[in-house]
Amino acid sequence: MTRLITIRPGPRARVLAGALPIALLLIGYALAAALRHADNPADKVLPTLGAMGAAAWRMGTHVDPVSGQIALVADTLASVMRMGAGLALATLTALVLGLLLGVVPLARAVFGPVITLIAVIPPIAVLPILFIALGLGEAAKIALIAVGIAPYMTRDLAAYVAALPAEQVIKAQTLGANSWLVAIRVALPQMLPRLIETLRFSMGPAWVFLIAAEAIASDVGLGYRIFLVRRYLAMDIILPYVAWISLLAIGADALLRLISARAFPWAHGDAR
Amino acid sequence: MTGAALIELHNVWVEYGDTVVLERVSLAIAAGSFVAVVGPSGAGKSTFLRLILGQEAPSRGHVRFAGAPMAATCGPDRGVVFQRYSVFPHLTVLGNVLFGLECAAAPLLGRLFGTARTAARDEARAMLDAVGLGHAQDRYPAQLSGGMQQRLALAQALVKHPRVLLLDEPFGALDPGIRGDMHDLVTRLWRDHGLTIVMVTHDIAEAFKLGTRVLAFDKRRHDPHAPQRYGATATYDVPLLRKPDGAKAAS
Numbered sequence: 001m002t003r004l005i006t007i008r009p010g011p012r013a014r015v016l017a018g019a020l021p022i023a024l025l026l027i028g029y030a031l032a033a034a035l036r037h038a039d040n041p042a043d044k045v046l047p048t049l050g051a052m053g054a055a056a057w058r059m060g061t062h063v064d065p066v067s068g069q070i071a072l073v074a075d076t077l078a079s080v081m082r083m084g085a086g087l088a089l090a091t092l093t094a095l096v097l098g099l100l101l102g103v104v105p106l107a108r109a110v111f112g113p114v115i116t117l118i119a120v121i122p123p124i125a126v127l128p129i130l131f132i133a134l135g136l137g138e139a140a141k142i143a144l145i146a147v148g149i150a151p152y153m154t155r156d157l158a159a160y161v162a163a164l165p166a167e168q169v170i171k172a173q174t175l176g177a178n179s180w181l182v183a184i185r186v187a188l189p190q191m192l193p194r195l196i197e198t199l200r201f202s203m204g205p206a207w208v209f210l211i212a213a214e215a216i217a218s219d220v221g222l223g224y225r226i227f228l229v230r231r232y233l234a235m236d237i238i239l240p241y242v243a244w245i246s247l248l249a250i251g252a253d254a255l256l257r258l259i260s261a262r263a264f265p266w267a268h269g270d271a272r
Numbered sequence: 273m274t275g276a277a278l279i280e281l282h283n284v285w286v287e288y289g290d291t292v293v294l295e296r297v298s299l300a301i302a303a304g305s306f307v308a309v310v311g312p313s314g315a316g317k318s319t320f321l322r323l324i325l326g327q328e329a330p331s332r333g334h335v336r337f338a339g340a341p342m343a344a345t346c347g348p349d350r351g352v353v354f355q356r357y358s359v360f361p362h363l364t365v366l367g368n369v370l371f372g373l374e375c376a377a378a379p380l381l382g383r384l385f386g387t388a389r390t391a392a393r394d395e396a397r398a399m400l401d402a403v404g405l406g407h408a409q410d411r412y413p414a415q416l417s418g419g420m421q422q423r424l425a426l427a428q429a430l431v432k433h434p435r436v437l438l439l440d441e442p443f444g445a446l447d448p449g450i451r452g453d454m455h456d457l458v459t460r461l462w463r464d465h466g467l468t469i470v471m472v473t474h475d476i477a478e479a480f481k482l483g484t485r486v487l488a489f490d491k492r493r494h495d496p497h498a499p500q501r502y503g504a505t506a507t508y509d510v511p512l513l514r515k516p517d518g519a520k521a522a523s
Contacts (some may be wrong), residue, residue, distance in 0.1 A: 007363070018404070037323045089467050119303065146402040150472055165356070166356035167354045167356065167357035167358060168357055168358075169356070170325070170327060170346055170354075171345070171352060171357075171358055171359075171360075171425075171428075171429075172346070172360075172371070172375075173345070173346035174325070174346050174348060174350055174352050174429070174432075174434070175348060175351075175371055175372035175375055175428065175429075175432055176347075176348035176372055176375035176432065177371075177378060177382070178375075179374045180379075181375050181379065181382045184372070184382060185374075185375075186360060189362045189363075190360075190362050244378070245374060264362070266361055266412040266413075266414060267361075267362070
């Protein structure tokens with residue numbers, strides 16, 4: 001008998017099934033927008049898809065006479081640079097600390113509690129401290145991203161490394177490895193796929209911190225723009241910007257997955 | 273018994289707080305022997321192996337290895353193969369065997385270059401051929417069957433030429449046909465390399481088939497009100513006639 005849990009859509013059916021809710025959302029939005037515009041042609045709350053396309057085109061091609069830049073390009077570059085710097089800083093910190101805490105029980109005893117303490121502080125709550133300490137420039141925004149995700153990544157990696165089978169560590173020692181070699185040749189390579197995975201999971205919070213920092217003190221950036229045009233109720237700009245941020249996030253996630261699959265085939269089951 | 277005593281235990285106790293795991297273990301293991309250790313679960317077989325491995329220190333008594341007191345740390349003179357997780361999943365088959373050679377020659381980077389690397393690769397390939405894995409050197413462990421993974425674990429340990437090879441239920445997870453092949457392999461390696469082997473097993477038939485000596489661990493005394501207060505010891509010590517020179521006396 002066919003049961004609900006035994007129905008498995010094929011590859012083509014899966015694409016169709018997945019596209020259906022998205023299409024329904026779009027159609028639903030277009031209908032709602034058309035209805036509102038039928039009542040009030042000047043409605044700004046639900047701009048039509050055409051109006052959003054026109055606004056996106058304007059933001060993406062029109063050179064601002066004051067700054068001499070295209071708004072969308074300048075915003076994207078600024079946000080991506082901040083994001084990249086914050087993620088790089090967090091990744092490097094988590095890599096070094098996670099490895100140290102995972103491999104050396106003594107380091108775990110010393111640094112474990114303080115990292116747990118830092119991890120439970122809501123990062124946005126320390127944003128004023130960062131602004132006071134680092135000024136309103138790029139450093140505070142990058143620091144917020146790093147401070148926001150590095151403790152979680154560190155704890156995740158340390159726990160992962162500590163949970164590697166004890167047999168492997170014993171075996172490595174019987175093969176002549178010292179503590180350093182166990183760290184760099186046994187623990188580090190096995191930790192790298194997990195590093196990419198934990199980075200992927202941290203991207204969501206990282207975007208939140210970036211946009212929060214940009215909304216509060218910035219003069220360029222995707223988050224800055226959204227909060228700026230909010231004053232004019234410019235939903236025709238906000239919604240394309242949100243969609244663009246989602247696309248960037250999906251692209252970054254896909255890129256990280258590709259890197260992991262290519263670089264660490266042994267960790268993905270389908271090695272070579 | 274062949275050769276002089278390689279490992280000696282004198283009145284060894286292992287205790288964790290109130291719990292006595294091993295008590296009054298005194299025995300000597302001769303170089304070149306194949307000692308099979310059997311006994312029920314919880315009789316301290318694995319603890320005994322960890323003592324010889326140097327992973328654990330006795331709480332009383334002392335262990336001597338090749339005449340010197342055993343340091344409570346794992347070193348390259350003792351090779352080990354566990355039931356699982358013995359090989360490194362992130363290294364290819366060849367990389368797994370190279371690992372030991374690289375650690376010895378390059379304590380800082382753990383990698384070899386140039387002619388040293390070529391020589392090490394040749395040595396590792398010869399070892400892989402000896403265990404029948406020469407054709408699979410570029411694969412990752414996840415792509416190997418359970419038997420092949422244990423062959424790899426053996427090659428990885430033997431390339432270091434350990435004084436003693438410790439096997440902790442190495443064939444316990446394999447199906448019977450593969451297990452028979454592995455018995456032949458480990459017997460051949462033991463003879464060809466003049467190894468001293470200590471093997472813990474649940475399978476008594478396997479112990480008598482492979483060993484030159486079978487040690488049975490169990491508790492001599494039992495207190496029903498405090499079962500943890502008495503530890504296990506070697507209750508039976510059965511020398512067999514099997515000899516490393518190929519004369520299959522005990523068949």
